[in-house]
Amino acid sequence: MGKELGVRISEQLKARGMQQKELAERIGLTEATLSRYISGDRDPKPEVIANMATALHTTSDYLLGIEHDDFDYPRIRRMIARNASAMSDQDKKDLINALFGGE
Template sequence: MIHGLGERLHNLRRARNLSQKEVSSALGISASVLSNYESGERTPSIENLVALSSFYRCSTDYLLGIDRSTTLNVSNLSETQIQLLQAFLSTIK
């Protein structure tokens, strides 16, 4: 279990006024799985952690409690890399 992960997931979802059903549907997981993540009963796989990070537009470091910032720092990326990242993110909305 990753300390605080569930609370961070819950807070991110609530901050966006989304239901568990809406988030789970967008990620292709069941609402009960998302509920278990948020309650700390289950830990997401690496794939689902990355999907959650992309969905909420935050870093996996934030979700894991390594970084307290919810935004992704792109200052070291080139303009082309930023455009590619934006294009990728638009495909998973």
């Protein structure tokens, strides 16, 4: 896995305005452990990758470099379904606006 995973985690953290400490707390890791995953010093277990993906509103495949940013309707649908319960009302409104161009 190595550096590719770390780069993708860092990109997702930045895109969401989230700090490593916040992600670590959300998924039940220490910040030091998460830092080792990001630096490529350690490889996380599959369930940790899945938890990171959920917390970052992305997929494990994306974090692992298996899938890319290209639009993929089934992937987007799975991601929304998996994260809907954690979305705030504002997140849902923003998503609807992004999908349908509303105000």
